[in-house]
Amino acid sequence: DAGVTQSPTHLIKTRGQQVTLRCSPKSGHDTVSWYQQALGQGPQFIFQYYEEEERQRGNFPDRFSGHQFPNYSSELNVNALLLGDSALYLCASSSGPTAGYTFGSGTRLTVV
């Protein structure tokens, strides 16, 4: 049983560009959350999707947007990239609030 799958694993972009990161949740999970983990820090919540809608959002600008598809997979889009967007982006899926989240291995984004 595959866990959470993220692609790509690594990405290098230039300031001002746009990027799309992808996530396939663990089988049976319907809730997907995205987190940003800066170097040496704990993950910070970006937003959460359930039933193809953004259910809640963390303290991130509108440059960060997302989508969830009918098969529960999800995308994270970041526009107008800044150097400070360089981080590990983690996708996590869950089947309920007390089950805990299963995390993917992340996408390492470097903005130059």
Add this chain to the structure above:
Amino acid sequence: GNSVTQMEGPVTLSEEAFLTINCTYTATGYPSLFWYVQYPGEGLQLLLKATKADDKGSNKGFEATYRKETTSFHLEKGSVQVSDSAVYFCARMTNTDKLIFGTGTRLQVFP
């Protein structure tokens, strides 16, 4: 501010030593609590969890007890191994099903 506080690392131990990583939280009510582990170059793995006060989560020799009196969820292991070297994150669940993480504690175990 962050409502999950962990002891700063790195924590450096010899193999077979006893491990404690402190974690305290602030929250209304009794949130579910978690410990995640992150090995170099990887994502987070759920290590253990506790969903109500006085519960003890355990996995792979690690334990943590949900202490509502001290709002703590300290991670312990009786005998660490070199393979336990990683970064450990304490986290709590909000009432909107969002995880809030501590800043992480790096554990280094030497033979």
